[in-house]
Amino acid sequence: MKKILIIGSNGFIGRNLIRSINLINKKIYLIDKINPSRNDLKFIRENKISFKKIDITKIKELKKIAKIDFDVVYHLASVVGVAKVLDPEKTINIIINGSKNVIDHLVKKKTLLVFFSTSEIYGNNINLPWKEEDPMLLGSYKSPRWNYAKSKSLVESIIYERSKKKKFKFLILRLFNIYGPYQSKFFITPNIILNCLKNKTCYLNYPTTQTRCFTYIDDLCDFLIKLPSKKKIISGVYNIGNNKKTKIKDYINLIIKLTKSKSKVKINKFKMMNKIYIQDVIHRQPDITKINKVYRWKPKTDILTGLIKTIDFFNKSSQQ
Numbered sequence: 001m002k003k004i005l006i007i008g009s010n011g012f013i014g015r016n017l018i019r020s021i022n023l024i025n026k027k028i029y030l031i032d033k034i035n036p037s038r039n040d041l042k043f044i045r046e047n048k049i050s051f052k053k054i055d056i057t058k059i060k061e062l063k064k065i066a067k068i069d070f071d072v073v074y075h076l077a078s079v080v081g082v083a084k085v086l087d088p089e090k091t092i093n094i095i096i097n098g099s100k101n102v103i104d105h106l107v108k109k110k111t112l113l114v115f116f117s118t119s120e121i122y123g124n125n126i127n128l129p130w131k132e133e134d135p136m137l138l139g140s141y142k143s144p145r146w147n148y149a150k151s152k153s154l155v156e157s158i159i160y161e162r163s164k165k166k167k168f169k170f171l172i173l174r175l176f177n178i179y180g181p182y183q184s185k186f187f188i189t190p191n192i193i194l195n196c197l198k199n200k201t202c203y204l205n206y207p208t209t210q211t212r213c214f215t216y217i218d219d220l221c222d223f224l225i226k227l228p229s230k231k232k233i234i235s236g237v238y239n240i241g242n243n244k245k246t247k248i249k250d251y252i253n254l255i256i257k258l259t260k261s262k263s264k265v266k267i268n269k270f271k272m273m274n275k276i277y278i279q280d281v282i283h284r285q286p287d288i289t290k291i292n293k294v295y296r297w298k299p300k301t302d303i304l305t306g307l308i309k310t311i312d313f314f315n316k317s318s319q320q
């Protein structure tokens with residue numbers, strides 16, 4: 001029986017992953033520093049999944065599960081989102097120290113470590129689409145947003161070096177704007193959907209030419225759930241995301257149309273948060289040749305289908 005650990009299981013990706021993974025012949029362990037919601041707890045109990053409240057920055061807590069030989073560790077725990085990463089000490093501590101603890105105490109020789117990195121790593125590099133070996137072009141040390149990318153990048157290097165000594169397999173996945181059910185309302189997709197459902201104003205950041213490559217959560221989970229039964233793993237860094245760019249302006253207008261909302265779009269000239277100017281990235285686009293070649297993965301869900309499913313989820317959950 002395969003032993004699977006999901007760290008950061010109560011977040012957006014974790015909650016989708018535990019619902020899509022095939023539970024047969026697997027023992028699933030979940031850890032998070034916060035307790036699951038009542039609905040999740042019901043799902044966890046019904047499926048005989050183990051949950052432990054553990055903060056990965058605390059070695060003493062982590063040692064409670066260190067004796068288990070995990071086959072796959074999905075390491076999702078992180079500070080996520082521009083608003084949250086504005087606390088540099090917290091960002092650095094959770095991402096760097098927490099991940100080092102995970103590698104030191106939970107990853108053994110036979111473990112496959114799946115680390116969730118980010119498209120933020122490429123920063124303001126204007127040569128699109130980005131390949132895994134492309135340079136990072138991060139902004140000033142004065143803007144706290146870059147601590148997230150810097151911390152993730154450092155963990156990528158730690159994993160790369162440690163894997164040579166400890167001989168474990170790893171996948172570093174650089175995610176591009178994942179969206180779908182269970183995402184927190186602080187992210188663009190749920191934020192716009194929830195505003196539209198209430199006919200509230202939607203804010204579009206300046207410049208209005210900004211694009212993103214929106215990736216539906218099921219396309220990511222489709223890749224993740226196949227990993228425990230893969231015969232061959234080729235360790236490395238992989239971009240994972242939709243390679244089609246969408247203008248954020250068009251994305252918002254499509255959500256307004258699909259929700260039949262009366263919401264108006266207002267342009268936000270300067271993106272400020274807690275009186276700090278956020279240096280924003282104008283375009284992001286992955287080159288997904290590598291993951292397609294090695295794992296035959298490519299996104300299947302178009303924006304329209306993904307948004308219809310996501311709107312349906314938030315519509316139902318806002319009525320409960």
Ligand SMILES: NC(=O)c1ccc[n+]([C@@H]2O[C@H](COP(=O)([O-])OP(=O)(O)OC[C@H]3O[C@@H](n4cnc5c(N)ncnc54)[C@H](O)[C@@H]3O)[C@@H](O)[C@H]2O)c1
Pocket residue numbers: 007008009010011012013014031032033034054055056057075076077078079080094098116117118119174175176177178179184
């Ligand atoms: N969602 C995206 O579009 C996206 C894009 C790029 C990268 N990622 C990466 O994917 C991963 C998961 O993203 P998500 O959207 O599910 O985030 P999320 O914020 O919804 O979930 C993160 C989870 O980690 C937990 N956590 C945080 N600190 C912890 C600690 N010290 N110990 C234990 N648990 C802790 C949180 O409680 C939360 O449940 C993150 O590593 C993130 O950097 C996500």
